[in-house]
Amino acid sequence: MLVTGGNQLVYVVGVAASSVLVATGFVLYRERIYERRGEYLYRTVRSDDAVLVPMWEASAESVAHFAARIAGAHDAGKVVLVGSGGSPGAAATSAGETDTVATSGRPADEVPAGDDPAGGVSGDGHSAGGVSVGSDVTAETIDRLEALASTLRTRYDVDVEVAVVQPTDRVRDALAVAADTGCDLVAAPYDPADPAALEALFQGAIDVIGLRSRADRTAWDDALVGIRSQNALGRASIDFATRLAPRVSLCHAVADAQDRRAAERMLDTMADAFGSSLETRVTTRPLVEFLNDATAEYDLLVVGASTDRSDVSRAVAPPTYRGIDPECDLAVVHLADPESTPEEGVSATAQNVMIS
Numbered sequence: 001m002l003v004t005g006g007n008q009l010v011y012v013v014g015v016a017a018s019s020v021l022v023a024t025g026f027v028l029y030r031e032r033i034y035e036r037r038g039e040y041l042y043r044t045v046r047s048d049d050a051v052l053v054p055m056w057e058a059s060a061e062s063v064a065h066f067a068a069r070i071a072g073a074h075d076a077g078k079v080v081l082v083g084s085g086g087s088p089g090a091a092a093t094s095a096g097e098t099d100t101v102a103t104s105g106r107p108a109d110e111v112p113a114g115d116d117p118a119g120g121v122s123g124d125g126h127s128a129g130g131v132s133v134g135s136d137v138t139a140e141t142i143d144r145l146e147a148l149a150s151t152l153r154t155r156y157d158v159d160v161e162v163a164v165v166q167p168t169d170r171v172r173d174a175l176a177v178a179a180d181t182g183c184d185l186v187a188a189p190y191d192p193a194d195p196a197a198l199e200a201l202f203q204g205a206i207d208v209i210g211l212r213s214r215a216d217r218t219a220w221d222d223a224l225v226g227i228r229s230q231n232a233l234g235r236a237s238i239d240f241a242t243r244l245a246p247r248v249s250l251c252h253a254v255a256d257a258q259d260r261r262a263a264e265r266m267l268d269t270m271a272d273a274f275g276s277s278l279e280t281r282v283t284t285r286p287l288v289e290f291l292n293d294a295t296a297e298y299d300l301l302v303v304g305a306s307t308d309r310s311d312v313s314r315a316v317a318p319p320t321y322r323g324i325d326p327e328c329d330l331a332v333v334h335l336a337d338p339e340s341t342p343e344e345g346v347s348a349t350a351q352n353v354m355i356s
Contacts, residue, residue, distance in 0.1 A: 049077040052183040054174040055084075055145065056197065060189050063211045064148055065155075065218035066244065066331075067187035070209075072156040073243035079152060079160045080181050081145045082174060084167040085138030138164055171200040178206055187211065190332055192325070198332070202307050208334040209240060210305075217299065217329055220245045224295060224328075226287065226303040226320060227252045230266050233304040235273070237333045241302045242274055249279040251294070253287035260284070288323045295326035305334040 051067040053060065064081060071077030141164050149160040161181065165173045178186055183206070190198045190210030198210040223245035227234045241248045250271055252263045263282045271278035283290045295301050306319035321332045 049074045049185075050080070050181070050183040051077070051185045051187050052080045052082060052174065052178040052181065053187050054082050054170060054189075056170060057189040057191065059211075059213045059216060061148060062213040062216045062218060062329075063187050063189050064152060066211050066213075067185075068152040068156040068158050068160070069220075070185070070187065070240060070243050072158040077158050079149075079158055080163060080177065080183055081149060081160065082163045082165060082177050083141045083145050084170070084173075085141050085164040171197055171204075174201065175204045175206065178204075185209065189213075190330070192322075192330075195322075202305060202334045205336050207236075207336050208305075210332040210334075212330040212332075214327075214329055220299040220329065222247045222249075222298045223300040223302060224249050224251060224291075224298045226291060226301070227267060227270065228304060228306075230270055231308070233308055233333065233335050234270060236335055237302045237304055238270060238274060238278075240331065240333060241300070242278075245300060247279075249281055249298070251281040251283065251290070253283050253285065253290060255284070257284055287320060291320070291324050291326055295328045298328045300329045300331060301326045302331045302333060305332050307334050 049071055051071045053064050053067045055061075055064070064079065067079050071079050142162065145162040145164070149162050152158060152160045163177050163181070165177060167173060174186060174188070177183075185207045186201055186204075187209050188198055188201055188211070190212040192212060198208070201208045201210075223241040225234075225237050225241045225248060227237070227250050238248070238250065250267045252267055254260055254263050260282050264280065267280035267282065271280055281294075291301060291303075301324075303320050303324070305321065306314055321330065324330070
């Protein structure tokens, strides 16, 4: 097309404006959509931003840091630390109920005069939840958890609440407080020698991640994620790993070298969706053998709980986490069925839980 006279300037300006619009649109698309394609392509009903930590074991402090890193990755994240006060069954108002006193998540020096830091106790020293904070056990538990909560708030810039529950059944207590506080993930200690408590949590209507900590680690630099298939569990495992560690590798085992190319494509696709540089590894060795050897190079191994498989499948091929003994910390990820509902009785258990 020939442009002459005064139309030349209009043409040049029009081309320049169009180029600017196209470039601006491309930049916005890349920054707002393409770089966050993993979030949009693989978004589910889960957010896993509000994390409950049952302080069951001595290693639970490491789990609390673990949970704070997961929650702190998102602006809306929070952590709820749950401890036990008193002896099991004491001060229960009725069968099946759990009484709780809790902090509001405020530092002790911000609690108004006349209020106890436990949040459920008034200035006259009476417990609003059936647990007397005057008891040495409960007061000590609250002080310990509040000190940890203060550390987590400062280090990870995340909201932290503390609850002290009168113990009945620790799994039901954890699920009850999680439901009452709006948590969408439970991060719990995992003891391979006694997995019953963690596996009982898998029966609840909430996502769960169990952590076996070898050395009370509070920071993880290199994580290895075991991927069985390109599914929601695999994507969730990668998501958690990228929140926890700056360097993440994905691995998959194949029985035949001819399957290597397909496995590499699967891992590359999953890695690419997260918009970061993730290493991928495919092995023809038995997976358990490979993981036990490879984890010497890592701080954290993340594997699925295989609860998305049928009972028959789990019986024929037991979940990987039951057969491995890695040299690093081990995280086991369970995703609840999005159509499941809390187990019968949990809502009744939670009815007296009070978070102020």
